[in-house]
Amino acid sequence: MNGPSSLQDDPTTNPIRKRRGLRAALESKKPQRQPFDEYRRFVKDHYDGFAGKLTHVTGIITLHAVLAGRVFRPEAFDVRGAKRILDAGCGNGRHTRNILRWADRDAFITAFDLSQSMLRRARRQLKNNPRVSHLAADVTRLPYADAAFDCVVCCWMLEHLPDPAPGLRELARVLQPGGKLLLMVTEDTVTGAVCSRVWHCRTYNRQELMRVCEECGLEWHRPLYFTGIHRVFKLGGIIVELVKKGPVS
Ligand SMILES: C[S@@+](CC[C@H](N)C(=O)[O-])C[C@H]1O[C@@H](n2cnc3c(N)ncnc32)[C@H](O)[C@@H]1O
Numbered sequence: 001m002n003g004p005s006s007l008q009d010d011p012t013t014n015p016i017r018k019r020r021g022l023r024a025a026l027e028s029k030k031p032q033r034q035p036f037d038e039y040r041r042f043v044k045d046h047y048d049g050f051a052g053k054l055t056h057v058t059g060i061i062t063l064h065a066v067l068a069g070r071v072f073r074p075e076a077f078d079v080r081g082a083k084r085i086l087d088a089g090c091g092n093g094r095h096t097r098n099i100l101r102w103a104d105r106d107a108f109i110t111a112f113d114l115s116q117s118m119l120r121r122a123r124r125q126l127k128n129n130p131r132v133s134h135l136a137a138d139v140t141r142l143p144y145a146d147a148a149f150d151c152v153v154c155c156w157m158l159e160h161l162p163d164p165a166p167g168l169r170e171l172a173r174v175l176q177p178g179g180k181l182l183l184m185v186t187e188d189t190v191t192g193a194v195c196s197r198v199w200h201c202r203t204y205n206r207q208e209l210m211r212v213c214e215e216c217g218l219e220w221h222r223p224l225y226f227t228g229i230h231r232v233f234k235l236g237g238i239i240v241e242l243v244k245k246g247p248v249s
Contacts, residue, residue, distance in 0.1 A: 023203075026193035030200045031162040040114070040138065043160050046200060047091075047115035055092050056121070065094055067226035067236065068155065068184065072098040076224050077182045077241055079103045082151035087111040088139055088171060089157025093122030096132055099153060110149070112137040140166040147176035155184040156237075159201035164209065168216040177246030181218060185209065187237045206238055218242040 031039055046052070059065035071077050072095070079085060079102050087096045090111035099109055109132045113119050119134045126132055137143055139157065152175050161167045175181055186192045188203040196203050210220045224239040225231035 023188055023190055023193045026190065026197065027188070027203055028193075028196040028200050031160070031202045036162060039162065040160075042200070044114045047113075048117040051199070052092075052115060052117050052121070055118075059092075059094060067230075068095065069098050070226055071182070071184070071224055071239060072102055074102060077153075077180075079107070079151055079153075082179075083107050084149045084151070085109045086144070086149040086152045086171075086174065088152060088154040089113055089160075090122050090134070091118050091156075093125040095153055095155050096122060096126060100126075100129065100131065107131070108133075110135070110144070112139075112142075114138055139170055142170045142174055144174045146173055147179075148174050150176050150179045152179070152181040154181065156186065158183065159186045159196065159199070159203065162202065164204070164212050165216060168213060168218060172217045172244055175244045176249075177244050178248035179244050180221070181242040181244065182224075182239075183213075183242060184237060184239045189235075191235075192237065204238055209238060213240075213242055217245045219245050 030042070033039075034042075047055075072079065074080060079099055082103065083106065085099055085103060085107055087093075087099060087109060090096055090113050093111065096109055096111050099107075103109070111119075111122060111132060112135045113122070114136065116136055119136060123134055135143070139154075140161070152171050154171060158164050158167055171181060186195050186201065186203045188205045192203040195201075213220055219242060221241045221243045224241060226236045226239070230236040
């Protein structure tokens with residue numbers, strides 16, 4: 001289950017390499033150009049360094065921090081009722097804060113990230129809140145038991161996997177059947193391709209991602225948008241609520 005699957009290894013089935021045109025030309029090829037272990041080391045160093053420091057500022061300038069916060073309102077992705085929540089690739093902790101704002105008082109949040117520096121930033125932001133625990137981990141090899149969580153949040157992290165399947169399978173494994181997962185990823189638009197250049201990541205095609213999610217046991221429950229304008233003009237990336245398939249106990 002760990003590491004890239006055959007989808008990435010076989011260049012003839014690689015979704016990025018099959019694309020053509022401006023978006024494909026603009027999109028970063030870094031995730032595809034080196035073995036996964038090497039690329040993951042690069043990503044870790046990237047966020048351990050200056051890029052990681054920038055995430056706070058870019059979140060404010062691009063309005064992403066505020067807009068993403070809207071997705072956590074109860075009428076959008078409702079975290080109320082969940083007691084064991086996972087923030088996957090938590091970065092500087094901004095979504096952990098969003099979760100804490102709406103979650104039940106007795107909910108506990110587990111957050112992990114590849115980068116120790118990002119984890120330090122997250123702990124600082126959250127003032128070492130006792131309702132949150134942080135751990136360094138890679139999404140393709142999670143140190144958690146099956147069905148350990150009833151809710152998972154994974155924002156702008158999956159684009160750092162050349163092949164999403166190993167990460168999605170792990171997130172599905174640690175989520176209990178019937179549990180929900182909020183996924184935000186960069187879409188294969190022109191703006192998405194520009195973002196991929198800046199952050200050295202890939203983008204996703206909505207149909208392709210939907211198919212991989214289904215294959216990993218995650219039902220594409222409903223798309224979400226930052227605002228009505230984003231919904232009409234299909235802006236802001238792919239934001240979706242997924243539900244883990246399987247018998248609910
Ligand atoms: C663009 S930041 C997003 C952070 C946060 N989720 C947010 O939306 O503000 C991407 C984060 O994913 C982390 N990351 C990248 N690849 C990862 C992996 N394989 N496992 C765990 N975390 C990873 C990076 O270290 C970085 O903190």
